[in-house]
């Protein structure tokens with residue numbers, strides 16, 4: 534059994550720099566996962582389910598647990614003394630960490646509770662994180678490929694932490710009795726082609742003709758492309774991408790005719806998950822451009838997302854070509 538602590542100690546990348554700052558940061562992200570998993574486990578008993586009564590920067594209804602997960606990250610990352618700024622789906626403006634201003638060198642982008650429409654029904658939830666090193670001028674708005682760490686926590690039957698840091702993808706499972714994450718997967722490779730397509734087809738009427746045809750081609754029995762793909766859609770991006778990481782397949786959240794950038798957010802959803810998926814041999818695409826090549830213009834900007842097995846993503850890209 535290799536604990537997360539032991540794993541980080543064995544990786545030179547995490548020990549380099551001032552007092553192994555990256556290792557400290559990763560340990561604190563894992564602590565957020567433990568605290569949020571605990572809060573989710575007890576939410577039905579403590580009255581913390583349901584809406585908070587406010588809307589976030591994207592105009593979406595905020596859940597009480599969205600707020601709680603966001604506050605957990607802010608408090609724990611502040612205490613880590615490694616982070617200078619936190620950018621979160623649940624905070625309109627980037628939050629500058631006062632305590633660590635002198636020493637922290639990282640910016641952390643967060644979707645603190647991904648899939649929050651699942652909160653009230655005990656369905657899977659996640660936390661998605663992306664770590665960037667700030668440069669001397671304090672810039673943190675960098676392309677996805679410049680991430681130092683991309684990853685997610687998944688709160689399902691078990692709590693899982695998955696991260697990529699330039700040497701493949703590593704997965705840890707929380708042993709709740711011990712309170713430690715232990716290595717449960719390393720060097721995962723996404724099959725070049727999958728059998729499952731995850732997309733909210735309820736939005737079909739909002740897509741352009743090319744996207745409608747692309748999705749339909751995965752639902753059709755065709756001698757050229759094979760049998761139709763099975764439909765799976767959890768309402769939690771982290772959960773759907775996690776299935777792809779192990780079994781291959783495709784997840785799409787397309788842009789819409791009236792909302793070309795779609796719903797998902799570049800910096801704390803599309804980019805970190807593309808970073809993980811690409812280090813496992815898959816692809817993350819916006820249709821006409823790789824997600825990891827996009828130069829961000831705003832912290833909360835949205836982007837269409839097509840992510841998963843290489844051949845499946847390329848097949849969608851071909852369908853979308855004018």
Ligand code: AHM
Nearest residue numbers: 646647648649650733768769770771
């Ligand atoms: P959230 O971070 O506010 O929960 O929104 C992101 C979620 C994804 O996890 C999920 O795939 C998608 O939004 C579901 O949206 P929809 O209900 O429109 O299909």
Ligand code: MG
Nearest residue numbers: 644647648802
């Ligand atoms: Mg989300």
